[in-house]
Amino acid sequence: MKRTQGVFFNGYTTFKVTGSFPEFFLNRCVENGIVIWNIKKLDESSCQANIKLEDIPKLKDLRKNMSYKISFSSRIGLPFLINAIWKRKPLVIGFLLSLILIFTLSNMVWDIDIEGVTPEIEHKIKENLDEYGVRKGAWKFKLETPSQMQQRLLNDVPELLWIGITEKGTTYHLQGVEKTIVEEKDEGGPQHLVAKKKGIIVDMYVEKGEPKVNVNDFVQPGDILVSGLIGGEDDQQAVHAKGEIIAETWYESEVSIPINVEYKVITGEKEKQYAISLFNASVPIWGFTKPDYKQSFMEEKEHPLYLFNWKIPLAFKTKYIWEQEVFEQNRSQEEAVSAGIEQAKRELSKQLPIDAKILREKILHEKKENGKVKLILYIKVQENIVKPYPITQGD
Structure with missing residues (x-):
């Protein structure tokens, strides 16, 4: 490594040595461990060189016993730069205060722009945003992310079909789409x-058309339940059949449930840690100790910082450390079977129409192996089984 590496940070100066054979003095400097460089011969009796600030006392001690004259000219390096800046303290303080003020104002909310909705919905959106802390003058790094705000607004303002939030500097732009009431179309x-699946009919609500089945009838997929052809042969008319045919249907489900189960629960206790992220490197500023939790769950939020409208490579990080408790449950086979039945019902409910009802279930097969209970279930459901079937010419 060069002995002159990093001299800018420690500072160095240029000196001139004058006397008979100045090279002799420079040789003595090197012999005494004084680092000099950029040596120049000015004339027969003078030379010039650079020297570190820390070596100047050694240089002066060496000159005391010799008949040479030393003078210093340019001063270069960080110490001299800091000293020059310090002499202009009012200017520096004013610049720093201005920078802090600009940085502070650049990371606050100064405008909320909402488009695409009626004044009534806009008022509701502003009320909810105010509850979330999104208001003029709020610190942006304390707010939720735009995607989190979008989800909360969709839940809290039912009139919204969709809303998009973009953050541009100190402004939040919201573009919303309201739900529209679709007028009932012509019935077609x-x-x-017709029946879309097999079942036993338990109830019927026929609004238009001629019923072709009765309660307690067993039907197969494709059977006509309500005919769109009404009247006699001489005055027969084709209508748009409407109605509901409720039938009992059957589903087979297979589930596998572990007897021993482990699950984690958040207790509600938490610790916060704050850090500054610079070029993806985190520097902690608060909360240096790790909480004494046996089990924990960590959640991080990062809020970028801005200078005017420019995103700088600096971000404010908040880390939430939640305490967790781990519970182990050793279930009996009967408890595992009960849990398996509930799981099968939940999975089936996702496939059924909203108005369908699960009536009862029957275990067709039960087997315990490898710490699990395997079930094959027969589940009875009550649902509307109608499916429209257009009447074409010639039917």
Whole structure:
């Protein structure tokens, strides 16, 4: 490594040595461990060189016993730069205060722009944003991310079909789409109502058309339930059949449930840690100790910082450390079977229409192996089984 590396940070100066054979003095400097460089011969009796600030006392001690004259000229390096800046303290303080003020104002909310909705919905959105802390003058790094705000607004303002939030400097732009009430369309052309699956009919609500089945009838997929052809042969008309045919249907489900189960629960206790992220490197500023939790769950939020409208490579990080408790449950086979039945019902409910009802279930097969209980279930459901079938010419 060069002995002159990093001299800018420690500072160095240029000196001139004058006397008979100045090279002799420079040789003595090197012999005494004084680092000099950029040596120049000015004339027969003088030379010039650079020297570190820390070596100047050694240089002066060496000159005391010799008949040479030394003078210093340029001063270069960080110490001299700091000293020059310090002499202009009012200017420096004013610049730093201005920078802090600009940085502070650049990371606050100064405008909220909402488009695409009626004044009534806009008022509701502003009220909810105010509850979330999104208001003029709020610190942006304390707010939720735009995607989190979007989800909360969709839940809290039911009139919204969609809303997009973009953050541009100190402004939040919101573009919303309201739900529209769709007017009931013409019922369409003539049609039958047919069965979309097999079942036993338990109830019927026929609004238009001629019923072709009765309660307690067993039907197969494709059977006509309500005919769209009404009247006699001479005055027969084709209508748009409407109605509901409720039937009992059957599903087979297979589930596997572990007997021993482990699950984690957040207790509600938490610790906060704050850090500054610079070029993806985190520097902690608060909360240096790790909480004494046996089990924990960590959640991080990063809020970028801005200078005017420019995103700088600096971000404010908040880390939440939640305490968790781990519970182990050793279930009996009967408890595992009960949990398996509930799981099968939940999975089936996702596939069924909203108005369908699960009536009862029956275990067709039960087997315990490898710490699990495997079940094959027969589940009875009550649901509307109609499917429109258009009436074409010639039916």
